Amino acid sequence: MENKFLAYLKEIALLSEAGGLAEWDAQTGMPEEAAEYRAELSSYLAGQAFDKATNQTMIDFLTYFKNHPEELSEFGHSVFEKVKEEYDLNAKIPAEKYQKFSRLTSVAHSKWLEARKQKDYKLFKEVLEEIIAFEKEFIPLWRKDEATPYDVLLNQYEPGMTTAKLDLVFEQVKLGIIEIRKELAEKGTPPRTDFLKRYVPIPQQRKFVTQVASDLNYDFKRGRLDDTVHPFMLDLNRKDARITTRWDVNDFSMAALGVIHESGHGIYEQNISEKYDYTPLAGGVSMGIHESQSLFHEIIIGGSENFWSREFPVLQRLTGDVFEDIDLTTFYNGLKKTESSLIRVEADSLTYPLHIIIRYEIEKMIFNDNLDLNELPRIWNDKYEEYLGIRPENDLEGILQDVHWSGGSFGYFPSYALGYMYAAQLYHAMNQDIDVEEILASTDYRPITNWLTKNIHQFGSSKKPNQLIRDATGEELNPQYLIDYMRSLYFKVYGI
């Protein structure tokens, strides 16, 4: 019976894989006029996978193993638990309701685009209200024992995370960053950054980022790099985890750090144990843990002077005389300049968590305090002024900048900050076992990849995020590691 169950799950996994390929192709090079036909294909594949995940056959399997748990192996049991969890999430919303919601989000996406064009939140407000109303209807259906409505949403992206915990953690991070920023402003010397805008042709950038991703042990025999408008990693299976990037000839660091980031996601998928293949335990466990891997690569590794002591000469060699007059420290310090900014995706690694905390606080107000949506832009702008000292001049550089809410993805934002805190905590734990900076100064980063594989990657979704972090680092999420890391890094860059 277990084998039948696994074979059934494999069908779902294969349908999702086909859907993933259709999605990757649509983003990377599908002929432009094929979009409508592709929508038919994608929706058929998704529908088939969803149907198999919720139909009577699935219900029969779940009922059977609930009554005969002794027939499951240990492996089968952990698969069963995960399947049941996903089933509960999927099946509790009536299909008809869910379809209405899907249609609404696709309308909302257009409205969001239109509102951006007009830089006017009012054009988006009404549909946002409808989306929130749907979510508020769904929350009681999903709710198990979560303390507040927003906890329910949070849990979908980071199982086990709570607002009680996050409130404390984010407060600590916020105060830590504000304190660091104060000291940098009073005593620090901002680094030179002009050379970062020097012209680097895309073929040279491509060679460089491909080299760097390979050095980081992103395996191009089990992945590939393509160009897209929005960068992403998409894994079809553990031997096919593809990444994408965009390019700016006047800002090589965009593609360089972007590719390092996506490589981190890809390396995670490439190193999940084979035994989870074709089950819901294959694939990264949560958004937060996935971001911990991408941000470990982008920020911790990509923010290490030792790393650049190896890679900057490669960049210099590949770009002729472009960076001939720039020494390593000038280069590195320039990369790490910090400055208040209005747009989250352009933020540096010191101010970034503040952008997330603002969103977290607002989302919590929406779901736990029934915030009046007319107030959103004002609250948003006030918070930017309070935390970052700058105020958006219009809704496009404020409340309308992120796509997430138009898709109903509330509770997603904290993952970015969680990932960053996990990354710093993993960096600390890793340093107990190996000398990370020494390795980054060497020509072989495998000890780092191996450490991450041993402690994180291999487990796929078989451990919950908090368990994974506890096992890997010996303690619960602790934001102090991030604060210490940022303090020491930025004080050095700013010559304090």
Added chain:
Amino acid sequence: MENKFLAYLKEIALLSEAGGLAEWDAQTGMPEEAAEYRAELSSYLAGQAFDKATNQTMIDFLTYFKNHPEELSEFGHSVFEKVKEEYDLNAKIPAEKYQKFSRLTSVAHSKWLEARKQKDYKLFKEVLEEIIAFEKEFIPLWRKDEATPYDVLLNQYEPGMTTAKLDLVFEQVKLGIIEIRKELAEKGTPPRTDFLKRYVPIPQQRKFVTQVASDLNYDFKRGRLDDTVHPFMLDLNRKDARITTRWDVNDFSMAALGVIHESGHGIYEQNISEKYDYTPLAGGVSMGIHESQSLFHEIIIGGSENFWSREFPVLQRLTGDVFEDIDLTTFYNGLKKTESSLIRVEADSLTYPLHIIIRYEIEKMIFNDNLDLNELPRIWNDKYEEYLGIRPENDLEGILQDVHWSGGSFGYFPSYALGYMYAAQLYHAMNQDIDVEEILASTDYRPITNWLTKNIHQFGSSKKPNQLIRDATGEELNPQYLIDYMRSLYFKVYGI
């Protein structure tokens, strides 16, 4: 009920489309280590499509409409007929038997590769014998009213074609070509060809072939060009018909004529009427008709001096001074040089049909006369000597050169020659309506594309090949058009 039937067929079509995308991706850029996972995906998708095409639901539909034909619209009826035809082909072989055969062909492919390496047919003979034994078992199951066993195979690629007909046609073509070759040898002057080997970098070739394909009205908004070892066209749907090519820096004509060929396949698919979408009537009707479109473009258009009067200057402009000293006629005559050769895929457009006729005669002997397979290489070599005046020195340049037999594709080869004869016949018919050469000398080839769409493309698989040719040209297949075409073209090139 008809709508339910069509919805069911749409599922089969979508599964095939997903399989097509997986195949395209596997050929064009899938990470190399992902092959095994991809095999799982492709085989699942193919299995699902095959299951739906032969399961009880399908049988119920077929039975229902057999008993209630009055419930089918005219459109539904023609779909039903095609589905029934495919069902009969698929369902008459027991599934278990067919799986054995599939496994055998995959073994055979490896044996064929190994035999090629050793240039030794004996290493391939045994498995070839097994494949033929399977086919001989299948033939009685497939057979309806075909006159000979080989007719059954022929019909699978070119419905309605018979050996009785082909014997006459091929005899006429063979004698025609032999006669032309004799006259060229006696009275002609072979053109100069040295410049065809001049170095042209791939980016320049890519620009050129992309321009030419666009000029021919291959629509890049509904297609794309990629690099593969073996060129092909693969259509996911009428708005997504993709082509591929390979490149040789010392033979630009390989990619140029190859892309023109694949464009011809792609243009066919891009112009099939929308009304056949997601039914088995979408897509080209037969191998022979498909080749008629690719060869019309590659040989008729790509063999027209008027065409090159427009396109050769483009090539000259894109390649700097490479062809500066070559005039149009020298260029064109060089392209059209004819010469005996041992390898079919490298043959020129005069000798090509002889390669096909040799294979046809041998396949017929295998299935209708129970040829001793030990005799194959000798017979092959004798025929090359007799028809082309050259004899293979080993099995690699003889009997082992084609992949088809290792996959059990007997009856396929004649399609290539049929396509060529159809192309010449269509050229003749087209000239009754429009001045083809005048159009090729102009900057707008649309009248040619439109003529082909009106007479061939739009119908998809809704007309049988012979009906299509009859309606388009006013008569049955008539090889004389090809012979006349070749005679006049080659006499001009050889200055007779």
